[in-house]
Amino acid sequence: MSRLAYQYVVLRCVPRVEREEFLNVGVVVYCQAADYLAAAWNADRERLQALDPRLDVDRVCDALAYVDAICAGDPRGGSAALQPRGQRFGFLKAPKSTVLQPGPVHGGVTTDPPRQLERLLSQLVG
Template identity: 75%
Template sequence: MNRLAYQYVVLRCVPRVDREEFLNVGVVVYCQAADYLQVAWQVADDRLRALHPALDVDQVRDALGFIEGVCAGDGRGGAAAGHPVGQRFGFLKAPKSTVIQPGPVHGGVTTDPAAQLQHLLGCLVG
């Protein structure tokens, strides 16, 4: 089996930046050797509204859809989607002051980046 190095960031929903409270909502996995960049996410409306009752959860889903577009390299990701895979991951892992923020970059090795993404989603978000 071919073990591949990968990097990932956990996506956090930060409804109010001033309070620094967040809820993990997704994971982005990047594996250069496999030319793999993908996001998996799930939004728990009730948990997010517990942090901030007035949060527009549809806006959160739209932001995550944008990230899907960047990963896929399609129109949903705007100009960032047109760059090479490594640059797109660089864009996604950069700190932001928006409602969706990436956590620190972590790494590991896997034989299957897609399976690893689902594993991380279950462990860190689900």
């Protein structure tokens, strides 16, 4: 089995930027060699509302579904979803000032990008 380089970002829910508090809610993995781009997420309603009771968790889930659409190349992801995978990942990893923000880009090697995505989701999001 060949080892493939990949990059990933953790998606953070940041309900109140001024408090500098966030909760990890998802992961996006990009592996150019495998032509792979996918996201996995878990928006735990109870944990998110403990962070900010006023947070609209349904809107957070909508934003995460938008990320899924971009990764999948689904037209519901808008013009970003129509770009090549590498550019889609570039769009998703770019800093944003919204409630859903990407963390820093990290990298690694794997023999199985989908399995790596699930492992990262389990380790970093729960």
